[in-house]
Amino acid sequence: MTRLRPERRETTAPSSDQRTGGSIGSLSDARGIAVEGLGGIRERVRLRRDQRDTLSSWPFHQLGAHLAYKARRAGVPFLEVDPAYTSQRCPRCGHTEKANRRSRDHFCCRRCGLAGPADHVAGVNVRNRARSAWVLVNVPVPAPG
Numbered sequence: 461m462t463r464l465r466p467e468r469r470e471t472t473a474p475s476s477d478q479r480t481g482g483s484i485g486s487l488s489d490a491r492g493i494a495v496e497g498l499g500g501i502r503e504r505v506r507l508r509r510d511q512r513d514t515l516s517s518w519p520f521h522q523l524g525a526h527l528a529y530k531a532r533r534a535g536v537p538f539l540e541v542d543p544a545y546t547s548q549r550c551p552r553c554g555h556t557e558k559a560n561r562r563s564r565d566h567f568c569c570r571r572c573g574l575a576g577p578a579d580h581v582a583g584v585n586v587r588n589r590a591r592s593a594w595v596l597v598n599v600p601v602p603a604p605g
Contacts, residue, residue, distance in 0.1 A: 494590030496543035539590045546585040
């Protein structure tokens with residue numbers, strides 16, 4: 461009995477699609493993609509000295525451009541929304557207060573008691589802002605009359 465060697469395949473460096481998790485999923489089924497505008501994030505965020513190199517090397521613009529390109533290619537709307545107070549605003553009652561964020565990871569509304577992971581709550585707020593913006597962008601132009 462002879463033993464067969466497995467075939468060797470050459471490997472290459474991962475492409476940008478592979479580094480960002482492949483395709484964005486089934487974009488044709490999506491209604492749209494909304495992200496926070498990340499412009500000026502380096503000036504807004506305060507970090508320890510040992511973390512500054514990591515933040516300054518993040519390609520925020522490249523990520524946004526890649527997402528916009530993929531969405532446009534698939535015919536899916538792509539919006540950047542204002543990130544102001546998305547992590548402090550309650551999506552249920554609209555109450556905005558710094559104290560709604562008890563910690564970095566947890567959100568609890570001081571008015572209505574809605575609680576949950578802070579990132580999830582911020583994501584819901586981004587989605588709601590994108591829905592509002594999308595309605596304003598797509599309002600039909602009244603016919604001259």
